[in-house]
Amino acid sequence: MAISEFGLIQQFFTSQSLINAVNRLGVGDDCALISVPEGQELALTVDTMVEGVHFFSGTDPEQLGRKLLAVNLSDLASMGATPVSATLALTLPEVNETWLKSFSKGFLNLAREFSIDLIGGDTTKGPLTLSVQAMGIVPEGLALKRSTAKAGDLIFVTGLGLGDAGLGLKIEQGYSSVFSAEVLRKFHLPEPRVAEGIKIREYASSCIDLSDGIASDLAHILEQSAVGACLDWDKIPLSQAVKDYINATGDWGLPLSAGEDYELCFSVAPDKVDAIDIDCTQVGVIESKAGLRIKRLNIIEELEVKGFEHFS
């Protein structure tokens, strides 16, 4: 059965009615309409995932749909924004109804969890490429930025284990002798730290989400804030699986350079640390001296930035 483009979007992605009052018009017209409440700004982010680059061919479509939206919500979380809506640009080699049904289920289930409407999209024929733009709202002046960290601020991360997603990827690729269902789950089903972002916007001085590894992501804060930082290896939260992996391989850089943890990394001025009301771990300090360092085995060494870059 041939399904028209309109049919595609409408059949799989359109819910009966809009669930978030901010959204005034959804799929079906030339544009969607959003009414941003007074005193709020609209935050928006776009992320694209390409088959064979960002995910393996044959990835479970339900997990893929969920993860595609989750990584965009993670960007909203890192600004302290409350997600309200998303659009989806879907480029597909063919109409596979089973795949679409499963993909849309994963996408829409997460959308519902956060009261987000899918308000627009475009379906085109071509190599499998998935692009989401997510929109959120944040009180004027409260959006967390990368450019506002100050020397002396303390650095925190959410979550209990950096590098879990990176180890999950290694397990998926068959490159790890350590197996852990939990880190595999973190790789396939990251949880965007939306609630945490909303809380910390009241007291954090800067924030970024960990998509490329803390060495690479924190470097963006340091560069844009014109500061440096020193991490404390002993404080980096590590899961037992990652500890086992490091013991087996000696690859202690994994939790610093592996991507896709989607935890928040944020800084807080010393006099605001008492306000912290989320689960997080202090892992370092912002310094005035440029560069990113790590204290490990009582030695302070420069950390080379090597996050994932597609074209380098």
Next chain:
Amino acid sequence: MAISEFGLIQQFFTSQSLINAVNRLGVGDDCALISVPEGQELALTVDTMVEGVHFFSGTDPEQLGRKLLAVNLSDLASMGATPVSATLALTLPEVNETWLKSFSKGFLNLAREFSIDLIGGDTTKGPLTLSVQAMGIVPEGLALKRSTAKAGDLIFVTGLGLGDAGLGLKIEQGYSSVFSAEVLRKFHLPEPRVAEGIKIREYASSCIDLSDGIASDLAHILEQSAVGACLDWDKIPLSQAVKDYINATGDWGLPLSAGEDYELCFSVAPDKVDAIDIDCTQVGVIESKAGLRIKRLNIIEELEVKGFEHFS
């Protein structure tokens, strides 16, 4: 020279400073920020173009960059919105600096014409796929929709020639004996009818932009408004080139079914027709009887809807 992802976006697409006051934060953080003025709604639309599907391999990148943004601005125009910003999700097989320089020139020149900032984006490696989301603002309640046409309303189109872009495509493909530099220009460099959309939102009862041909696009208005319509063939504006093409081929359906004219098609209630303050042509009437008809050679016949559908 390998250029990092960040370098790509920053080198080619980031202007020094934001030019539209609505945009508060542009490229460089996890999200962009927009401050929507009180009493305005945000209109947003997304369109994707894939090499080999929407444009030929080898298309002049400057024209491509301009057209990619133009087709999104056309969607904003059809809602009566004033464009303010855009994001760009760029999937590229490789870094080709010459191509990128030319593509970004076309994109950004049109952006500047409309005081639009490129406020975000994502660059990924993969088959050439270009996805733009454009944002605009429109006074609350004034956005032009597809669902609000009423029987008795008159139907208008902007521009002087439907089917020009379609003939341009045929010329480009070598399928036309008629040649016209002007229709080729219309195919490659459509002009989004932004100023017209802003004017007609005061009096039009519905609107859509002609991306797939009037037979297909008007059908969306008819379906969503639960009405029908009759077009008058003698009133359809045709360029001399399209007239020559029809005379040579007998293919009179071209101006009705060929896509990419990006003119506006809108309806106006009879008592508001005097308010019309843009160049346009009345081409038909909204009727209560469902379906789309055309009066031609004194015969009224049903028009089959056959716009461009990727998967059908």
